[in-house]
Amino acid sequence: MKFLALIAVVVTGALLISGTGDMPDWADPNSPASIHVSPRYIEKTVEETAVPNMVTSVLADYRGYDTLGETTVIFTAGIACILLLRRPRR
Amino acid sequence: MIERFEDVIIQTVCRLLIPFIQLFGLYVIAHGHHSPGGGFQGGCILGASFILLCVAYDIKEAKRRMTEKINVIFCCLGVIIFSGIGAICLMLGGNYLNYSRLHHLLPVNPVDARSHGILGIEIGVGIAVMAVMVSIFLDLASRGEHEEGLK
Numbered sequence: 001m002k003f004l005a006l007i008a009v010v011v012t013g014a015l016l017i018s019g020t021g022d023m024p025d026w027a028d029p030n031s032p033a034s035i036h037v038s039p040r041y042i043e044k045t046v047e048e049t050a051v052p053n054m055v056t057s058v059l060a061d062y063r064g065y066d067t068l069g070e071t072t073v074i075f076t077a078g079i080a081c082i083l084l085l086r087r088p089r090r
Numbered sequence: 091m092i093e094r095f096e097d098v099i100i101q102t103v104c105r106l107l108i109p110f111i112q113l114f115g116l117y118v119i120a121h122g123h124h125s126p127g128g129g130f131q132g133g134c135i136l137g138a139s140f141i142l143l144c145v146a147y148d149i150k151e152a153k154r155r156m157t158e159k160i161n162v163i164f165c166c167l168g169v170i171i172f173s174g175i176g177a178i179c180l181m182l183g184g185n186y187l188n189y190s191r192l193h194h195l196l197p198v199n200p201v202d203a204r205s206h207g208i209l210g211i212e213i214g215v216g217i218a219v220m221a222v223m224v225s226i227f228l229d230l231a232s233r234g235e236h237e238e239g240l241k
Contacts, residue, residue, distance in 0.1 A: 049208070050205040051204070051208060052123070053122070055126075056123040056128055056212075060128070060129075060211055061189065061204055064176070068172055075168070077226070081229050082162070082225060087234035089237060
């Protein structure tokens with residue numbers, strides 16, 4: 001069983017390493033991540049949201065659902081910790 | 091096993107520092123859309139100030155300032171502020187979390203209303219993160235009893 005696990009790990013690692021060769025270069029302006037929505041954020045942030053900090057506008061406005069999900073995850077973690085660990089002394 | 095002891099230097103320094111730490115946390119939240127920062131970072135600073143109070147004094151002193159009930163209410167209030175602002179935008183005729191619709195309520199134009207909506211949700215995120223951090227620290231440090239911590 002351990003041998004099978006080792007084979008699975010080695011094969012997965014080899015696939016990941018071979019996939020790394022197809023990644024775009026570091027800071028390549030023509031990489032897919034840089035030509036899809038990033039120019040729009042960079043050009044239109046101040047015009048559309050009146051927020052000079054681009055990170056905040058992407059985090060809270062363009063990707064508002066994502067941040068709502070993150071906040072809900074934190075809230076759920078807190079409530080789960082209270083439910084699991086809180087043990088009032090009687 | 092860490093013995094509990096009272097150190098006058100630590101307690102005095104913490105008593106002097108904690109208000110400024112909290113002021114800086116509020117600044118990071120409120121100024122998050124003009125400089126690096128935001129709700130998560132500012133909430134962490136605010137939570138860290140309460141954790142410093144727990145470490146320097148003890149858990150009872152910290153709970154005297156912010157009781158457990160208020161802490162859990164803050165946990166929920168943060169998420170309610172966030173989703174409530176989204177729901178208000180929905181009721182004003184826009185999409186969920188489309189802050190430009192808030193210009194019906196606020197005396198600003200739609201573009202500035204987006205900025206104010208972002209500030210509102212950052213405040214909600216900050217409150218939730220602060221309360222959750224304090225709550226998790228109290229539960230982990232005192233084995234869920236909230237009597238004496240770090241023992």
